[in-house]
Amino acid sequence: MSEAFEHGEQQSSGAPEAALSALLDGELTEFETRRLLDRVAEQPELAETWSRYSLARTVLEGDPCQLAPDGFSERVAAAIGHEPLPSRDTDTTDTGHRRCWVQPLGRVAVAASVAVAVFLGMELSLRSDDTGSGMMAGHDTSQPETGSIDVEAQRRLNEYIQSVAISGDRNTVDDAFSELESLRQTPQLRPVSDRELLPAREPLE
Amino acid sequence: MAESSDRLLVERVLSGDNKAFTMLVLRYQHKVLGLVGRYVRDPHEAEDVAQEAFLKAYRSLHRFRGDSAFYTWLYRIAVNTAKNHLVARGRRPPACDVDMDEAQRSEMFEALRDTGSPDANLEKEDLQRVLHAAIDELPEELKTAFSLREFSGMSYEDITAVMDCPVGTVRSRIYRAREAIDRKLRAALDMK
Numbered sequence: 001m002s003e004a005f006e007h008g009e010q011q012s013s014g015a016p017e018a019a020l021s022a023l024l025d026g027e028l029t030e031f032e033t034r035r036l037l038d039r040v041a042e043q044p045e046l047a048e049t050w051s052r053y054s055l056a057r058t059v060l061e062g063d064p065c066q067l068a069p070d071g072f073s074e075r076v077a078a079a080i081g082h083e084p085l086p087s088r089d090t091d092t093t094d095t096g097h098r099r100c101w102v103q104p105l106g107r108v109a110v111a112a113s114v115a116v117a118v119f120l121g122m123e124l125s126l127r128s129d130d131t132g133s134g135m136m137a138g139h140d141t142s143q144p145e146t147g148s149i150d151v152e153a154q155r156r157l158n159e160y161i162q163s164v165a166i167s168g169d170r171n172t173v174d175d176a177f178s179e180l181e182s183l184r185q186t187p188q189l190r191p192v193s194d195r196e197l198l199p200a201r202e203p204l205e
Numbered sequence: 206m207a208e209s210s211d212r213l214l215v216e217r218v219l220s221g222d223n224k225a226f227t228m229l230v231l232r233y234q235h236k237v238l239g240l241v242g243r244y245v246r247d248p249h250e251a252e253d254v255a256q257e258a259f260l261k262a263y264r265s266l267h268r269f270r271g272d273s274a275f276y277t278w279l280y281r282i283a284v285n286t287a288k289n290h291l292v293a294r295g296r297r298p299p300a301c302d303v304d305m306d307e308a309q310r311s312e313m314f315e316a317l318r319d320t321g322s323p324d325a326n327l328e329k330e331d332l333q334r335v336l337h338a339a340i341d342e343l344p345e346e347l348k349t350a351f352s353l354r355e356f357s358g359m360s361y362e363d364i365t366a367v368m369d370c371p372v373g374t375v376r377s378r379i380y381r382a383r384e385a386i387d388r389k390l391r392a393a394l395d396m397k
Binding site: 072 | 210213214223224226227231235236240242264356360361376379380387
């Protein structure tokens with residue numbers, strides 16, 4: 001090997017230019033790439049070296065190429081400086097559009113589920129105030145109670161739904177109310193009393 | 206292999222590091238300018254179109270899924286931008302369709318290869334001569350490592366097996382070969 005090439009291998013492979021060479025070959029780790037990008041920002045001559053390494057690759061591949069005029073990459077960099085950062089959050093593809101309407105709908109669905117749970121909880125607490133002593137006296141728990149819905153509980157439920165679904169548009173909130181109303185009509189979600197939920201007790205001696 | 210570093214750079218851009226996009230621009234600027242120059246003959250117009258192509262690529266980078274190589278994706282953007290530019294100027298773009306597979310793309314490159322400006326062709330031929338002369342002058346071990354990587358497309362690990370040396374040595378040899386070639390290339394570019 002000629003004298004001009006007899007550098008210490010460890011020393012030369014640790015140079016940032018060696019990292020550029022490895023990056024061109026796709027042989028750099030993510031960590032090394034991040035570190036190299038920081039070095040390139042500090043040493044603009046590394047960017048020129050990278051550009052020439054890339055040019056050599058393009059010319060050797062035989063692809064069409066044209067020498068970039070001075071300052072071309074700087075002009076592109078200046079132009080993208082005025083652009084918002086691209087990120088996966090700004091996705092506007094089909095998936096992105098789907099995400100746009102699926103996310104609020106999901107929020108409303110969660111809100112509706114929570115509202116149903118709160119509604120049932122309020123029903124329980126309101127009814128236990130009325131019937132707590134009766135239960136202790138051995139009230140019959142075999143038949144479900146299907147009494148009317150409390151007006152105050154209904155009002156508080158409506159307020160709650162409006163507060164959690166505030167991010168959705170008017171139609172979405174209306175849809176949520178309709179959905180909740182239809183849920184109420186199903187036999188599985190009828191208002192129940194606390195006596196139905198409590199385990200049957202042994203009669204007191 | 207080279208595609209994996211492009212993907213790494215794209216990931217860095219999507220993480221908010223614009224320096225990584227500048228690296229992609231520096232990497233492909235000559236190629237994109239050469240490509241756009243086949244459609245738009247005026248060098249100043251071609252430069253504007255190439256810049257616009259990079260801007261479009263940046264704006265839609267979140268859509269790059271890595272299903273194809275980054276340059277294939279960028280290539281389509283550059284060709285479409287060039288065609289749109291010609292249409293906007295009332296000129297007819299070439300009949301070649303941009304939605305083509307790699308093989309067709311190569312054919313198109315072949316077709317376009319001879320339609321570049323005489324200056325650009327001469328420039329490329331000059332550079333090819335300089336680079337091949339520089340490679341010929343390399344010490345045997347550097348030349349072998351560099352050629353296995355550059356012309357055979359082998360990974361460092363595969364070259365390690367062929368040359369029976371550690372991967373650090375392969376990396377160093379390829380780098381030193383590239384450094385020597387770069388010295389010649391820089392001298393040639395300074396003369397232009």
